[in-house]
Amino acid sequence: MKIYVETYGCQMNVSDSGKLVRLFRERGWSQTAEPGRADLIVINTCSVREKPELKLFSALGRYIPLKKRRPGLVVAVGGCVAQQWGEKLQERAPGLDIVFGTHQLDRLPELVEAVCREHRPLAETDFKRAPGGLEVAAGPGADGISAMVTIMQGCDNFCSYCIVPYVRGREYSRPSAGIIAEIEELVAAGVKEVMLLGQNVNSYGLKTPGELSFPVLLRRVAAIPGLRRIRFTTSHPKDLSDELIAAFAELDNLCPALHLPLQAGSDAVLERMGRGYTAASYLEKVEKLRRARPGIALTTDIIVGFPGESEADFGETLRLLEEVRYDQIFSFKYSVRPGTRAAAFPDGVPEEEKKERLSRCHHLQDRITAEILAAEVGRRREVLVTGPSRRGGGEWSGRTPENRIVNFPARDLEPAPGDLLSVRITEALKHSLRGKLLMGMEADAV
Ligand code: 5AD
Ligand code: SF4
Numbered sequence: 001m002k003i004y005v006e007t008y009g010c011q012m013n014v015s016d017s018g019k020l021v022r023l024f025r026e027r028g029w030s031q032t033a034e035p036g037r038a039d040l041i042v043i044n045t046c047s048v049r050e051k052p053e054l055k056l057f058s059a060l061g062r063y064i065p066l067k068k069r070r071p072g073l074v075v076a077v078g079g080c081v082a083q084q085w086g087e088k089l090q091e092r093a094p095g096l097d098i099v100f101g102t103h104q105l106d107r108l109p110e111l112v113e114a115v116c117r118e119h120r121p122l123a124e125t126d127f128k129r130a131p132g133g134l135e136v137a138a139g140p141g142a143d144g145i146s147a148m149v150t151i152m153q154g155c156d157n158f159c160s161y162c163i164v165p166y167v168r169g170r171e172y173s174r175p176s177a178g179i180i181a182e183i184e185e186l187v188a189a190g191v192k193e194v195m196l197l198g199q200n201v202n203s204y205g206l207k208t209p210g211e212l213s214f215p216v217l218l219r220r221v222a223a224i225p226g227l228r229r230i231r232f233t234t235s236h237p238k239d240l241s242d243e244l245i246a247a248f249a250e251l252d253n254l255c256p257a258l259h260l261p262l263q264a265g266s267d268a269v270l271e272r273m274g275r276g277y278t279a280a281s282y283l284e285k286v287e288k289l290r291r292a293r294p295g296i297a298l299t300t301d302i303i304v305g306f307p308g309e310s311e312a313d314f315g316e317t318l319r320l321l322e323e324v325r326y327d328q329i330f331s332f333k334y335s336v337r338p339g340t341r342a343a344a345f346p347d348g349v350p351e352e353e354k355k356e357r358l359s360r361c362h363h364l365q366d367r368i369t370a371e372i373l374a375a376e377v378g379r380r381r382e383v384l385v386t387g388p389s390r391r392g393g394g395e396w397s398g399r400t401p402e403n404r405i406v407n408f409p410a411r412d413l414e415p416a417p418g419d420l421l422s423v424r425i426t427e428a429l430k431h432s433l434r435g436k437l438l439m440g441m442e443a444d445a446v
Pocket of ligand 1: 161162302303334
């Protein structure tokens, strides 16, 4: 039996899809990249931005007709859109067998069996206190050396534009013992790098009596022998504590890289977004981070064209980009999410204006990214090898602790994924670096 999974959206969804595949593998299934050969097609949806329904219905329009050719084929939709729509999805898309919500991931095998037995559509979208599936390990990622580990799910922040609290439910922290055991197993299986995942990792454990806080969890994880690199996402700036900042100074294997979503540079816009910080308090945290860990690479999310965002407000966002100098930004045009507070806000920004602001963000950031990468030339960096370079040519690819991609020729050495090598950066390209492998004595010299 074969499962095909199509994933939209964030890292959390990618990790959830990994978990689904794991659940079915444990039951003797295998994964296929060809929907036409699958016995089960799962679409794992995201509704954070844009028009997720369009994409979903077009996918269903491709997959449901396959059932005519393959009797017994089961089609299922999970993730945030499934959570929002529930059985209404099946009214819109007859032939859709299963709708499973964000807390029902672990139940998919059981739901598939029930559909095969009872030949009727099923929809399960209840929220539970502890989302089902959190304890399912996704296992190592495709490269075998890095892995994502979910530590919490849901969000209680209710930023005014955001659908996540409605579709992922209340914040729930997974018990730390299970997290640590999962990472120990991953390391034993050869994993060198973990990414701890949650919608708002900084508030990990705070609402569970007796649970570790996030900085303490990080220290425990960092002490696992053989784990070379730790990353985490996402951090809400308002909850970035001094203790967490101190962890960047203390823990060598905590990578000097942080995704810290700014969203907007104007205090008035931040206030209407309900973000709980000002541009000045954000910048203060950035300064502390850079003092704790010089050279830390920051990335961020930006929303342009939030209701009421004036040209002057947008100018503040550009000013912050200049001031912080992020490695990379993920910028989006604001899009209304029905049911959120901002959906009722007046003074929508015209689409053309949003487009224009987005392109100004990209333009500015391209220059900053180029400057940051150019400044890397000549430096020596430790590269965690992920595999042969996608550009081919016998080159290898890896990432620096700052999460910058480096491609390099192998020289006489045949690198293996998971190797930590010393590389001298020789060239900056648009989104990556090139380097020369340092060997023997040259690798030791600074
Ligand atoms: N419109 C545009 N972007 C959004 N994001 C979340 N909700 C919206 C929305 N309604 C962006 C934010 C968030 C990222 C995951 O998606 O920047 O950090
Ligand atoms: Fe959405 Fe805000 Fe929660 Fe992030 S912190 S998931 S933007 S509500």
